[in-house]
Amino acid sequence: MSGDRGQHVGRVAGRAATAFLGLALAVIAGGAVAYAGPPSDEPSMPASDASRAPANRTEPLRHNVIADKPAWKQVTLGTHPGVHALRQALDAARVRIGDSADEILGRPAFSFSHTRLDVDLIVVRVAELGFVRLAPLSDIHRRANELGLELCPAEVAPLLRLAYTDQPLGEFLNIAMKPIATYAGELVTLSIANAGTGPVLLGGEARADLMVSPQASFVFVRPQRIALPDVR
Numbered sequence: 001m002s003g004d005r006g007q008h009v010g011r012v013a014g015r016a017a018t019a020f021l022g023l024a025l026a027v028i029a030g031g032a033v034a035y036a037g038p039p040s041d042e043p044s045m046p047a048s049d050a051s052r053a054p055a056n057r058t059e060p061l062r063h064n065v066i067a068d069k070p071a072w073k074q075v076t077l078g079t080h081p082g083v084h085a086l087r088q089a090l091d092a093a094r095v096r097i098g099d100s101a102d103e104i105l106g107r108p109a110f111s112f113s114h115t116r117l118d119v120d121l122i123v124v125r126v127a128e129l130g131f132v133r134l135a136p137l138s139d140i141h142r143r144a145n146e147l148g149l150e151l152c153p154a155e156v157a158p159l160l161r162l163a164y165t166d167q168p169l170g171e172f173l174n175i176a177m178k179p180i181a182t183y184a185g186e187l188v189t190l191s192i193a194n195a196g197t198g199p200v201l202l203g204g205e206a207r208a209d210l211m212v213s214p215q216a217s218f219v220f221v222r223p224q225r226i227a228l229p230d231v232r
Helices: 063-067 083-092 099-105 137-146 156-163
Strands: 026-028 032-033 073-077 115-126 174-175 187-194 201-205 216-219
Touching: 026 073, 073 156, 083 099, 083 115, 083 156, 083 174, 115 156, 115 201, 156 187, 156 201, 156 216
Parallel strands: 174 216
Antiparallel strands: 026 032, 073 115, 115 216, 174 187, 187 201
């Protein structure tokens, strides 16, 4: 770790600053706790019998039900040339960063676009993808792809964290992205949350078989539509 990393003012001091996520990840639905999986920056919760239950699917959704929803937000890739500039922007915005999130920002697999490119984002609950019970993370990604959505470049997570200044208190959004390995080899994806003490960027466990609540929300890229010429 470099010296300036230890001075990173936005980094969460210990784990106390993100303890609120125990509430953000546990959703009371129909009398049962729907669990979205613990972030790596938090202590693990014991697995329940429900987490081992097979996922159920509703009737298949039509492609246009999801992919044709209007874009929720737009971010511009290539805004920051590298991790140093990105960390400066996060510091200036007083973003608190969890340990594993802070680590993967500097990993080689965390790439930065060399050109500016606008990407449209959409928020989708797991239930909207057709799952009515806990579902494996890999199935969620695969289903979203079937419906015309794409995984986010890793760069989207901190850019969205900087842009989403009015995030509601207690909201927790998972960024659908290809997992990035920590130095210890743990696969991590990023999430953004409002802790009530300021904006938060967190890293969370991202095993393919991680069971996710149908009430959990993910941010995907909605491919931009290209108008075709009207040929008669």
